[in-house]
Amino acid sequence: MQIAILPTFLLFLPAIVAACEGECIIGITNAFISNYTIPVNILLEQLTNEVVTKVLSNRRYTSPPISLMGPLLSAFHETAYAYLENAIFPSYFHGKCQRRDPENPDGPFVNPPGCPNPDCPVVCGTPGSMVHFYPKLRYIAFNATRHQLVDFASPGNEAYQAVERGVMSEIESGGGRRNTVSRAAGTRMPKQWRHEKAKSQIREIMGQVSSRLEKICGGMHGLPKCSWEKEMKEFILSYP
């Protein structure tokens, strides 16, 4: 009896699970994280260059300067997956696509045309809905990436403090800009003062994370460089 029930149940299963679950959730989340590798690297390079030219000028490095931003990158790697998965799925794309038919408002819930796939004009948890609302999905991915990086680049954060310690120890180990004014005056700028100045420069540079990422992505109007629309839509629809 039980053996007979199982295949019957399986017949209906595809209709029940026509949603982005399991592999689909993991695949789409990872695709965005992987595509963001390039913009995030560009951002870290820009921040490093700012630190090099403004805080550490005329300095030979004991390690590649990009490693100065290592703490930011490791913090991001640790949280990126869980954060983005949560931002896309339970927070936005979830639930069934069925709605009442406007032609038959007292009738049963039905799938609107295009739902669950390939292009579903209601917000629900299927690939077709993600394709239809791709601008929203693209924005969620950007917003999540930006939000985490801004957090890590804020003075109270452990990652920020690790970056600051790294830069300060570079200064200590023999570099750091000499202040031309105090040199001209024949005095050395007090160490404490130089350190405070470096710290405030670091704070200013790290405060540029949001505006820089926005620019790298080509601006908030469609985020053209962080969109990957055609490949992403194809990839999303590769899930049933």
Ligand SMILES: *[C@@H]1O[C@H](CO)[C@@H](O)[C@H](O)[C@H]1NC(C)=O
């Ligand atoms: C973005 O992700 C999609 C899906 O994985 C992939 O096809 C595409 O090549 C990626 N683009 C870049 C620039 O990484």
Ligand SMILES: *[C@@H]1O[C@H](CO)[C@@H](O)[C@H](O)[C@H]1NC(C)=O
């Ligand atoms: C952007 O992300 C933050 C943090 O996850 C969230 O609180 C905020 O609602 C998001 N903004 C939009 C417009 O989705």
